[in-house]
Structures are given as C-alpha cells and as structure tokens.
Amino acid sequence: MKILNVAEKNDAAKHISGFLSGGNSQRREGLSPYNKIYEFNYNFRGRNAKMTMTSVSGHLLNHEFVGQYRKWLGCSPDALFDAPVMKECSEDYLKIKSTIEREVRSSDVLIIWTDCDREGENIGFEIITVCQRIKPNIEILRAKFSEITSQSVRRAMATLGPPNKLISDAVDVRSELDLRIGAAFTRFQTLRLKRVFPEVLANHLISYGSCQFPTLGFVVERYKAVQDFIPEPFWKIKVVHKIKDVSVEFVWKRVKLFDQPFCEILHEKCLENPKAVVENVLTKPKSKWRPLPLDTVELEKVGSRKLKINAKETMRIAERLYNQGLISYPRTETNIFPSGMGLPQLVEAHTADNNWGQFAAKLLEDGVNPRQGKKSDQAHPPIHPTKYIDKLQGNERKVYEYIVRHFLACLSKDAEGLETTVEIDINNEKFIAHGLQILALNYLEVYPYEKWNAKEIHEYKRGQTFNPTSIDLVNGETSAPRLLTEADLISLMEKHGIGTDATHAEHIDKIKTREYVGLLENIYFVPGELGIGLVEGYDSMGFEMSKPRLRAELERDLQGICDGIKDPKVVLQEQIEKYREVFRKAVEQANKLDEMLSKYLNTQPAIVENNTNIAMGALPEHVIKCSSCGCGMVLRARHNNTSFISCLGYPPCRQSIWFPEKVIEVCLAPDTCVECGTDVRLLKFKFRGGTMAPFYPDVYTGCIGGCDPQLNAMLEIRQNVGSAPNVTVTPAVNNVANYNGSNTRNVTQNRNDEFRNQRRTQPTVPRPTGPPPNLPDGDGDDVQCNCGQAARRFTVQKDTPNKGRHFFSCSKPQGDAARCTFFLWADFTDNASTSNRNEPRNPRPGFTNTNYNNHSGPSFKARKRGNFTKTNSVSRKCGNCRQEGHTRNNCPNR
DNA sequence: GCAAGGTC
Numbered sequence: 001m002k003i004l005n006v007a008e009k010n011d012a013a014k015h016i017s018g019f020l021s022g023g024n025s026q027r028r029e030g031l032s033p034y035n036k037i038y039e040f041n042y043n044f045r046g047r048n049a050k051m052t053m054t055s056v057s058g059h060l061l062n063h064e065f066v067g068q069y070r071k072w073l074g075c076s077p078d079a080l081f082d083a084p085v086m087k088e089c090s091e092d093y094l095k096i097k098s099t100i101e102r103e104v105r106s107s108d109v110l111i112i113w114t115d116c117d118r119e120g121e122n123i124g125f126e127i128i129t130v131c132q133r134i135k136p137n138i139e140i141l142r143a144k145f146s147e148i149t150s151q152s153v154r155r156a157m158a159t160l161g162p163p164n165k166l167i168s169d170a171v172d173v174r175s176e177l178d179l180r181i182g183a184a185f186t187r188f189q190t191l192r193l194k195r196v197f198p199e200v201l202a203n204h205l206i207s208y209g210s211c212q213f214p215t216l217g218f219v220v221e222r223y224k225a226v227q228d229f230i231p232e233p234f235w236k237i238k239v240v241h242k243i244k245d246v247s248v249e250f251v252w253k254r255v256k257l258f259d260q261p262f263c264e265i266l267h268e269k270c271l272e273n274p275k276a277v278v279e280n281v282l283t284k285p286k287s288k289w290r291p292l293p294l295d296t297v298e299l300e301k302v303g304s305r306k307l308k309i310n311a312k313e314t315m316r317i318a319e320r321l322y323n324q325g326l327i328s329y330p331r332t333e334t335n336i337f338p339s340g341m342g343l344p345q346l347v348e349a350h351t352a353d354n355n356w357g358q359f360a361a362k363l364l365e366d367g368v369n370p371r372q373g374k375k376s377d378q379a380h381p382p383i384h385p386t387k388y389i390d391k392l393q394g395n396e397r398k399v400y401e402y403i404v405r406h407f408l409a410c411l412s413k414d415a416e417g418l419e420t421t422v423e424i425d426i427n428n429e430k431f432i433a434h435g436l437q438i439l440a441l442n443y444l445e446v447y448p449y450e451k452w453n454a455k456e457i458h459e460y461k462r463g464q465t466f467n468p469t470s471i472d473l474v475n476g477e478t479s480a481p482r483l484l485t486e487a488d489l490i491s492l493m494e495k496h497g498i499g500t501d502a503t504h505a506e507h508i509d510k511i512k513t514r515e516y517v518g519l520l521e522n523i524y525f526v527p528g529e530l531g532i533g534l535v536e537g538y539d540s541m542g543f544e545m546s547k548p549r550l551r552a553e554l555e556r557d558l559q560g561i562c563d564g565i566k567d568p569k570v571v572l573q574e575q576i577e578k579y580r581e582v583f584r585k586a587v588e589q590a591n592k593l594d595e596m597l598s599k600y601l602n603t604q605p606a607i608v609e610n611n612t613n614i615a616m617g618a619l620p621e622h623v624i625k626c627s628s629c630g631c632g633m634v635l636r637a638r639h640n641n642t643s644f645i646s647c648l649g650y651p652p653c654r655q656s657i658w659f660p661e662k663v664i665e666v667c668l669a670p671d672t673c674v675e676c677g678t679d680v681r682l683l684k685f686k687f688r689g690g691t692m693a694p695f696y697p698d699v700y701t702g703c704i705g706g707c708d709p710q711l712n713a714m715l716e717i718r719q720n721v722g723s724a725p726n727v728t729v730t731p732a733v734n735n736v737a738n739y740n741g742s743n744t745r746n747v748t749q750n751r752n753d754e755f756r757n758q759r760r761t762q763p764t765v766p767r768p769t770g771p772p773p774n775l776p777d778g779d780g781d782d783v784q785c786n787c788g789q790a791a792r793r794f795t796v797q798k799d800t801p802n803k804g805r806h807f808f809s810c811s812k813p814q815g816d817a818a819r820c821t822f823f824l825w826a827d828f829t830d831n832a833s834t835s836n837r838n839e840p841r842n843p844r845p846g847f848t849n850t851n852y853n854n855h856s857g858p859s860f861k862a863r864k865r866g867n868f869t870k871t872n873s874v875s876r877k878c879g880n881c882r883q884e885g886h887t888r889n890n891c892p893n894r
Numbered sequence: 895g896c897a898a899g900g901t902c
Binding site for chain 2: 008009010011032033034035056057058059060062063065070072077080114115118119120122123171174175177178179180181182183184185186187190205207208209210211212319323331499500502503506507
C-alpha cells in the first residue's frame with residue numbers, strides 16, 4: 001500500500017514526516033527544488049504502508065479569466081461579471097503539480113495535510129482535483145491538526161476523515177468574486193480615467209480591490225476627520241502639592257468642563273476654602289503584564305512603531321530569518337504556545353548572549369511561564385527564535401533581537417509594583433493623584449520596547465489635611481485626532497476583517513504603490529489626490545466602495561457557506577448581481593468620479609461618453625463546451641478564410657477543432673441542438689460541391705456536438721492533442737453553460753423547445769447511427785476504393801467512441817505508395833433500418849482522437865460511384881435505401 | 895496592466 005501525503009508547504013511536510021517516522025524519513029528531490037519528497041514506512045490500518053510526503057506552496061490553482069477576457073481590451077469590463085473563469089496552475093507551480101501527478105499514479109490513498117483553516121481546505125481540494133484527474137478513484141482523507149507536534153500529528157493520523165467541501169466552496173466564492181469585481185472596476189477606472197485625465201493619469205494603473213479600497217478608506221476617513229476638526233475650548237482645575245523637590249499633581253474628578261463661567265465659579269469656590277482633606281488612601285499591588293506570545297500582526301505593529309521598519313519590510317526580513325532557520329514561521333495568528341514545544345531548550349540556546357544571556361539563564365532557573373493568549377490558527381505556533389545567532393547586522397538584527405526579547409519576555413514574569421491612589425476634597429470638589437513604586441521589573445529587564453515609570457508621591461493619611469501649593473484654573477482646547485500610523489492602520493484592518501495577518505502589509509504597500517496614499521513625516525498616512533478623489537467620487541454616488549461593510553457582509557455569507565446554511569452558488573450569484581448593479585450605476589454616474597478627481601487633481605476633465613465600450617468588439621458566441629476544460633469554444637476564422645473552433649481557455653487549454661478544406665463556409669445557426677442540449681449550437685455549413693456523403697446537401701445545418709457521428713467523421717473532427725491543459729473548471733459555483741445569465745437561458749430554452757417540436761414533426765437529415773454490425777474485417781463487398789479496386793473492411797480498434805465500428809479503406813497495405821486515401825464508414829452503406837436515431841451511438845464523443853483517414857485526396861465527386869453522388873437532386877438514389885425517386889429525407893423505407 | 899489568498 002502506498003499513501004501520498006501532501007502538506008501546504010515544504011516546512012510542514014518535513015516536520016510532519018519527521019514526527020510520523022520518528023525521525024527516520026528519507027528525503028529525495030521532487031521536480032520543484034523547494035518541495036522535497038519525504039518517504040518512510042507507517043503502520044496504516046494495521047498494514048505496512050509506504051508513506052510519501054510532499055507539499056505544495058500555498059494555492060496550487062488560481063482563478064483566471066480565459067481567452068480574450070484576459071485582455072484588457074478583449075471585452076467590455078462589465079462582461080467580467082459573467083466571463084468564464086477557470087482555476088489554473090500558474091507557470092511557477094507546474095513543477096509542483098507534476099511532482100504530485102507523478103507520485104499519485106502509484107498511490108492508493110491521498111492524505112491532505114494542508115493548514116486547518118479555510119484557505120488550507122481549499123488548497124486541499126486543489127490537490128485533490130489534480131490527483132483525481134490522474135486517479136479518479138483514489139481514497140481521499142483529511143488530516144486535522146492544531147499544531148505540528150508529534151502528539152498532534154499522530155492524533156491527526158488516528159482521526160482521519162473526509163475533507164470539508166463547504167469550507168473550500170466558500171473560498172472559491174471569495175476568490176472568484178475578488179477576481180471579477182477587482183478586474184471589472186480596475187479596468188473600468190483605469191481605462192476611463194486615462195482618457196479623462198490624459199495628462200495626469202495616462203500611465204496610472206488605478207486598481208480596485210475589496211481589501212485595498214477599504215484600507216484606503218480608513219486613511220481618507222481619518223484624514224478628513226483631522227481636516228474637519230474644530231477645536232473646542234475647555235477649562236479645568238489643577239491642584240499641585242509640592243514638598244521639597246517632589247511635586248504631586250491632583251487631577252480634577254470632573255476632568256474638564258466646556259462651560260467657562262461654571263468652571264470659574266467652581267474654581268472660586270475652591271479658592272474660598274483651599275484646605276485639602278485626604279478622604280482616601282489606597283495602596284495596592286499593580287502589575288504590568290508581560291507581552292502575549294508574538295503573532296504576525298503584533299510583529300508588524302511593533303516593527304512599524306518601535307523599530308521604525310514598515311510592516312512590509314518587517315515581514316520581508318522575518319521571512320528571510322525564517323528561511324535561514326533562525327525563527328519560526330512568521331505568518332501566524334496564534335498567540336498560545338502549544339504544549340510540548342520544548343520552550344526551556346529554546347531559551348537555553350540564548351544563555352550565552354552578551355545582552356540577554358543572563359536574563360535567559362535566570363529565566364531557566366525560575367522556570368518558563370508563558371503568558372497564554374486566546375487566538376490559534378491551528379497551524380503555526382507563535383513567532384519565536386529557533387536558533388541562536390549573534391552575527392546579524394542592521395535591520396535583520398533589529399527584527400531578530402526583537403523576536404528573541406519578546407520570546408523571553410512572554411515566558412517571564414509580569415513587572416510588579418505598588419500603586420497608591422490618594423483622593424482629596426477641596427470645598428466639595430474632588431481630586432485624585434496616583435503614585436507608583438516599582439518592586440520588580442521582571443520582563444521589562446529584557447524588553448526595552450515598553451516603559452513603566454515610577455511616580456513618586458508623598459505619604460498621605462486618611463483624614464489628613466494640607467494646603468495645596470497651587471489651585472489653578474487651566475484652559476485648553478480639544479485637539480484633532482492623530483493621523484493614522486501604519487500600526488493604527490493594521491489595527492483597523494484587523495478590527496474590520498480586512499485582509500489576513502499575512503496580507504495586511506501587502507494591502508498597505510499596494511495603496512502606496514498606486515499613489516493613493518503617502519506618508520507625512522515618514523510616519524503618518526495621508527491620502528494623495530488620486531486616493532481621496534476616488535473615495536469621494538464613489539461616496540458621492542452613494543456607494544460604500546471604500547467602507548469595510550461590504551467585505552463584512554461577504555464574510556458573513558462565507559461563514560454561512562462553511563456552516564452549510566448558504567448555497568455557494570446562490571451567494572456567488574447574489575454578490576455578482578449586487579456588484580454588477582453598483583458597477584452599472586458607477587458607469588452611469590462616472591462623471592461624478594471625474595468631477596471629484598478634477599477637484600483634487602486640479603485638472604479639467606476631458607469629456608468622454610458614459611459607457612464601458614472602450615475599444616472592444618462583440619463577444620463571440622459559444623458553439624460547444626470544451627470537452628477538456630468546460631469553457632466555451634468559439635468559431636474563429638484563419639487568415640486564409642478557413643475556419644476553426646477554439647477554446648476560450650486558450651492558451652492553457654489548447655483544444656481546437658479544425659475544419660477540412662471541403663468546408664467553404666461555416667457560421668453559427670440561430671438554434672442550439674435539441675439532442676445535445678443548449679450548450680451546443682447548430683452550425684450552418686457550406687460544403688465544397690460533392691465532397692460530402694450524399695445525404696448532406698452542400699448547404700447544411702448540423703450539429704458537431706456528438707449526436708451526428710457521421711458528420712463529425714466527414715469533417716474529420718478530432719482533438720488537437722497537445723500537452724494536457726493545466727486547467728480545472730471552476731467547480732460548482734460557475735460554469736460556462738449558464739454564463740449568459742438567467743434571462744438569456746430562458747429565451748434559449750423556449751427557442752429550443754420550439755425547435756424540438758419542429759424536429760418532431762418535420763423530417764430532418766437522418767443519421768445512420770445504429771450499433772456496428774458484427775462483421776469480420778475483410779473484403780468490402782461491392783465497395784470500391786479510389787483505385788477502382790474492392791475496398792477492404794476494417795474495424796476501429798482504438799479505444800475511442802467509434803471502437804468496433806467498421807469502415808472501408810484501400811486494400812493496399814499501409815505505407816504502400818500506391819495506396820489511396822479512400823475512407824468510408826461501413827454503416828453508411830448499411831440499411832438505415834438498423835439505426836435508432838433516439839439513441840445515438842456516440843452520445844458525446846467529445847472530439848476524440850480517432851485518426852480518421854485523410855480526406856485531402858480526391859473528392860467524393862472525383863471518385864464517383866453510382867450510389868455516392870450528390871443527393872440534392874431527386875434523380876439521384878436515396879441515401880437511405882439507395883432507390884431512385886426520392887431522397888433520404890422522404891425515404892419511405894426509413 | 896486587474897484581486898486576494900496562499901508560500902522558497
């Protein structure tokens with residue numbers, strides 16, 4: 001028994017196989033240099049199994065538009081709400097995919113070890129998709145683990161279960177929506193605004209994204225709050241009691257008042273009888289808590305706030321440290337150390353350091369005592385050092401040192417102090433003062449990023465009275481809020497669920513790159529003209545494009561999908577419709593965007609029309625669904641006026657159907673095929689005279705969807721077999737068949753019913769389709785080939801839909817130079833009474849790779865035999881019974 | 895030339 005295990009990343013594969021094998025796994029190379037293969041033996045369900053463990057690197061497949069929809073001018077941006085999308089493997093990950101495809105061939109079971117979060121479940125299904133294409137019946141199991149420790153992975157092996165499709169579906173919905181909405185608005189904005197403001201925005205990419213826009217929105221909102229702020233004067237009473245050098249300030253319990261005369265009266269009252277009476281003295285222990293184990297968001301915030309390294313750069317450095325094996329995985333939401341982490345050993349490694357070594361040693365003596373948070377992503381432990389090093393420089397050193405100090409601090413003890421609170425009364429006005437005495441710094445000794453200042457206070461006793469040194473009326477005014485720092489922005493994103501811990505820094509970086517925002521004094525975020533113009537432009541239309549609400553609503557729907565309450569198809573469609581409507585109105589009111597941007601860019605807008613047709617032609621209609629990837633296939637013309645059908649999934653999907661030279665013209669007929677369904681459009685052909693079998697008139701409307709194998713054979717329809725496309729049709733939530741939207745579907749359906757009724761009452765071209773006669777290969781009865789000799793009967797041997805079917809061909813051996821290219825299906829000559837039109841023998845051939853004979857030789861007309869001439873004349877013989885006086889359409893022998 | 899989400 002062989003079991004293929006696939007983890008989300010190499011690091012996880014390495015550790016999981018290490019734990020499962022007891023450290024006895026063998027490593028070998030995969031096709032991707034970054035994703036190794038680990039092998040070991042394992043007792044699985046009481047049997048000795050050979051375990052193979054490899055990994056992906058995050059998502060293996062990505063949603064992409066297909067064909068011309070990828071091109072910016074290939075379609076109108078609003079078409080992107082319906083355009084076919086597929087999940088495909090990007091170039092960079094082909095080697096990973098190939099490794100998995102290779103390994104699964106010899107495997108009996110597939111175990112998914114991706115991270116146990118939503119994205120992980122989806123990545124799991126991507127792996128499953130790839131594996132099932134190679135091995136459709138492979139048994140699939142999901143390992144669920146909350147951390148990568150020996151105990152946890154063994155428990156996961158003991159509790160294997162099915163993967164959760166609901167969770168994966170939710171991610172697919174999110175991913176498809178992000179693509180459709182992002183691309184539609186980005187193209188619309190960019191293409192329009194470059195024409196409206198050619199001097200300023202000609203070379204700008206003006207992107208929209210469901211995370212980047214709310215992030216921009218936070219910056220604009222705070223900036224406007226600062227701009228719009230109107231200071232308000234206030235007044236308060238301040239009491240100071242100074243003895244020698246120590247000055248104690250008592251704060252008014254009313255804090256401050258905005259009513260000056262009232263405040264003056266209270267102040268006067270205090271001055272009338274200024275004796276302070278101590279009403280209460282309370283001294284109690286106070287601690288300052290050590291930090292929680294470090295997660296990504298905290299690292300980014302501290303990087304920005306304390307180390308003065310922006311979040312993106314902090315993460316880049318952290319990744320580098322991780323890749324050198326110096327720290328644990330830096331993208332984690334976990335702030336709880338799992339049991340069995342071996343924390344003392346990790347601390348031990350730092351005892352030799354000149355700066356924090358002593359602290360580490362003392363920590364070991366006292367015993368580690370990790371503070372426990374409440375968050376776990378069930379995949380990664382908190383960020384911690386995994387190896388000691390003292391040779392780092394610059395920012396790498398700063399980040400590493402912070403991670404080490406944070407690690408030691410969170411395992412240490414809270415700082416301890418004594419806080420004294422003194423409450424006094426001056427003629428019925430209450431005041432309060434605090435003092436702080438620090439007893440033990442504890443974690444603060446190793447954690448210079450936080451301060452805790454002692455505050456001296458005199459000794460007071462309850463009931464004591466004293467005369468304050470001063471009782472002053474102080475005035476001030478309220479001040480505007482601060483502009484946002486990067487740390488503030490990350491906090492807001494986290495609070496509103498914008499992005500993930502792994503992507504906050506990227507969204508912030510993106511709005512900087514797009515010039516939507518800039519930095520003031522290198523710290524504070526301010527919107528640029530473009531950023532504020534866009535936000536206010538959409539605001540003026542009444543859309544909350546830059547507010548977090550839309551994303552939060554989607555998040556609720558996604559949770560509903562995960563919980564099995566909501567249908568992913570419905571959620572996807574509802575969201576698409578919602579944004580399609582917003583898009584439609586945005587296009588309608590695009591001048592508001594122009595006006596707002598004009599104000600901020602200080603440039604007059606050029607007048608452009610309000611539509612989305614920005615240099616793109618009409619979209620081609622689908623002929624048929626691609627048998628390989630499920631996208632639509634469309635009719636295209638070559639330079640030499642010949643036609644072919646190609647998949648919209650090109651280039652990843654290279655399926656195509658080439659028509660032979662006998663087809664002079666081909667175009668779409670108005671109807672779809674009643675037998676093959678609404679996915680298949682009828683085609684109107686014009687054939688070169690005499691090149692087709694007799695019952696096909698020169699102008700013929702037919703179906704290549706599979707219900708008419710004769711037609712397919714005569715048109716030499718075959719699959720262009722290239723490399724297997726690296727595509728997967730988007731499952732469940734989208735397919736090409738319904739891409740025209742519900743209204744169009746109904747119309748098509750109605751039209752189709754009409755056509756079906758017509759076909760019931762009107763004779764149409766019959767198709768000799770019955771089962772192949774059970775004949776031995778041999779002489780061709782009275783059938784002659786183009787050489788004028790008796791043709792030989794053969795049977796299709798290849799494993800195709802035509803397998804077992806008989807055909808006639810030249811009797812000379814293959815390779816003989818004199819051999820002619822004659823080809824004729826035997827059932828063309830059989831009595832059609834054996835056929836059953838309602839049960840086509842090739843229900844959906846899917847353009848198989850049958851190597852039909854080459855028809856480029858002499859035409860049927862040139863190799864005329866009595867019963868194979870054009871049939872569009874009543875003087876010729878019937879294609880069905882070969883009698884004269886009628887055609888196949890009205891053959892009495894059918 | 896587009897999103898957001900994973901990760902060497």
